[in-house]
Amino acid sequence: MGKKWWHDKVAYQIYPKSFLDTNGDGIGDLRGIISKLDYLKKLGIDIIWLSPIYKSPFVDQGYDIADYYAIAEEFGTMEEFDELLAEAKKRDMHIIMDLVINHCSDKHEWFQKALADPDGAFADYFYFRKGKNGNPPSNYRSYFGGSCWEKVPGMDKYYFHMFAKEQPDLNWENPKLRQELYKMINWWLEKGLSGFRIDAIINIKKDLNFPDFAPDGKDGLASCWKMVESVDGVGELLEDLKKSTFEKYDAFTVGEVFNMKPDELPEFIGETGHFSTIFDFSAHTLTDGEHGWYDAPKLEFAKWRAAIIQAQLETQKYGFKANIIENHDEPRGASRFLPSYAQTPDGIKMLGTISLLLRGIPFIYQGQEIGMRNAKWNSMEEFDDISTKDQYHTAREAGLSDQEALEVCSRMSRDNARTPMQWTSGENGGFTKGTPWLKVNPLFKDVNVEAQEQDTDSVLNYYRKLVALRKSDELKEVFTYGEFLPEYENVDGVMAFYRKDESKCILVAANFGNDAATIKLKSEIEKVWLSNRIDGTVDCEKDSLNLRSCEVVVLELENHK
Structure with a gap:
């Protein structure tokens, strides 16, 4: 495998609206991000991914872009963005942005021109189709519920949207549109951006006949992803995108890819893949409900x-995936992946250790490094997220009571990850002096950066040690390029694996169980690199390693090749 500049990097996702507000309007801003670059540098971050900061009506929190060349005034100015780029560069850090090119906002100039002249050139930037017998052109349900087709007022035509009706899908079969998108992408890369996280990109390939599918719900509709999975040829579009943009700048690209066909992984992340990497969602999809959040299985x-083991073994044949515990579209990982007894600093450190030492590019989401957990939600009025509101209605229609539907949303809502960053124990967690756009998690008094800075045993200081360990001169090579080998899969509650190369054999072992666990080591311990015990020790007798509940250790063993 050829070595790339991004292989040994650690990334951090910022959700700008909730990171830090410096002007008191209750919305995070670029000035807030600039002020925390040293905080992120101390954490060991190399790459910062910003969720959308483009001009937008914010129907879907900025994933509905009205102008790809403009910064939303809520976040600041283009001059401030340029300052952020310059300040990051001074610290040898890279900025990547969200690239949302499956759809745009209905307020975008292109769509406004298409509506004004549905037979003109701009109409072909989108998908306009005539209805069938007074019904929409096909029976697809959007990702946010309801039909994918929205009727154009005063016409017998509909336009297609896989997300909200305010997010019309862009027609990637139109070469003129593609050139407009490529021009925009290259403009940002010329500006000094290091790459992109690419949103919902698998959706760009459509079956232009938009055939009906068998309904999979009481509404008579079929999930739109069935069309995505049934059509071939997305790879040709992605290669055209790569060669016209990213490849020219050696850009780092991480794709949000669902619905990939089983044999396509090497095409996506191999040596000549469409992207540098894609997110590993294998653990997150375990709690996907068949019909919605209300029937999501327990983890x-x-x-x-x-x-995780399967994804690691499959991926290392071809390249790297990006490893996450949580992001802006998921509830908090500490609340999702840890049983109640493990939702403690020790349990959170344990989960972080597993994630950051897997093979791949680690992504830390804002607040993860201090152990932020799901908020307590008292009513549906407290939520902002469009998807959460849809899932509440889905749950009620399925027969759940108001309280039961609220509990479902409280557990699964994306707003759990979007509550403001908890900087201090003061007003609004130190996020804003104004009224926050979304409520602050009540846990901020106990879980915040300021308190954890003062506590040597805090989750934050542990994360700093963990990132430093991954990037250390002695271990960087094995943690970047070393093989992943699972171990102790037959021991209940234990997640363990080796990271191994010619010179090193590192064992990462964690006990997720409620009871102590003992494992037999295959070779002698040469060094204890990390432990989440306060005294940093390990409990070992001869060749037996004893792990308390929620204990994790990182050991160097004798390397028997």
């Missing part, structure tokens, strides 16, 4: 362990 440790 089982054995399935979680098996999913």
Whole structure:
């Protein structure tokens, strides 16, 4: 495998709206991000991914872009963005942005021109189709519920949207549109951006006949992803995108890819893949409900362990995936992947250790490094997220009571990850002097950066040690390029693996169980690199390693090749 500049990097996702507000309007801003670059540098971050900061009506929190060349005034100015780029560069850090090119906002100039002249050139930037017998052109349900087709007022035509009706899908079969998108992408890369996280990109390939599918719900509709999975040829579009943009700048690209066909992984992340990497969602999909959040299965440790192991073994044949515990679209990982007894500093450190030392590019989401957990939600009025509101209605229609539907949303809502960053124990967690756009998690008094800075045993200081260990001169090579080998899969509650190369054999072992566990070591311990015990020790007798509940250790063993 050819070595790339991004292989040994650690990334951090910022959700700008919730990171830090400096002007008192209750919304995080670029000035807030600039002020925390040293905080991120101390954490060991190399790459910062910003969720969308483009001009937008914010129907879907900025994933509905009205102008790809403009910064939303809520976040600041283009001059401030340029300052952020310059300040990051001074610290040898890279900025990547969200690239949302499956769809745009209905307020975008292109769509406004298409509506004004549905037979003109701009109409072909989108998908306009005539209805069938007074019904929409096909029976697809959007990702946010309801039909994918929205009727154009005063016409017998509909336009297509896989997300909200305010997010019309862009027609990637139109070469003129593609050139407009490529021009925009290259403009940002010329500006000094290091790459992109690419949103919902698998959706760009459509079956232009938009055939009906068998309904999979009481509404008579079929999930739109069935069309995505049934069509071939997305790779040709992605290669055209790569060669016209990213490849020219050696850009780092991480794709949000669902619905990939089983044999396509090397095409996506191999030596000449479409992207540098894609996110590993294998653990997250374990709690996907068949019909929605309301019938989401409970997470089982054995399935979680098996999913991660399978993804690691499959991926290392071809390249790297990006490893996450949480992001802006998921509830908090500490609340999702840890049983109640493990939702403690020790348990959170344990989960972080597993994630950051897997093979791949680690992504830390804002607040993860201090152990932020799901908020307590008292009513549906407290939520902002469009998807959460849809899932509440889905749950009620399925027969759940108001309280039951609220509990479902409280557990699964994306707003859990979007509550403001908890900087201090003061007003609004130090996020804003104004009224926050979304409520601050009540846990901020106990879980915040300021308190954890003062505590040598805090989750934050542990994360700093963990990132430093991954990037250390002695271990960087094995943690970047070393093989992943699972171990102790037959021991209940234990997640363990080796990271191994010619010179090093590192064992990462964690006990997710409620009871102590003992494992037999295959070779002698040469060094204890990390432990989440306060005294940093390990409990070992002869060749037996004893792990308390929620204990994790990182050991160097004799390397028997």
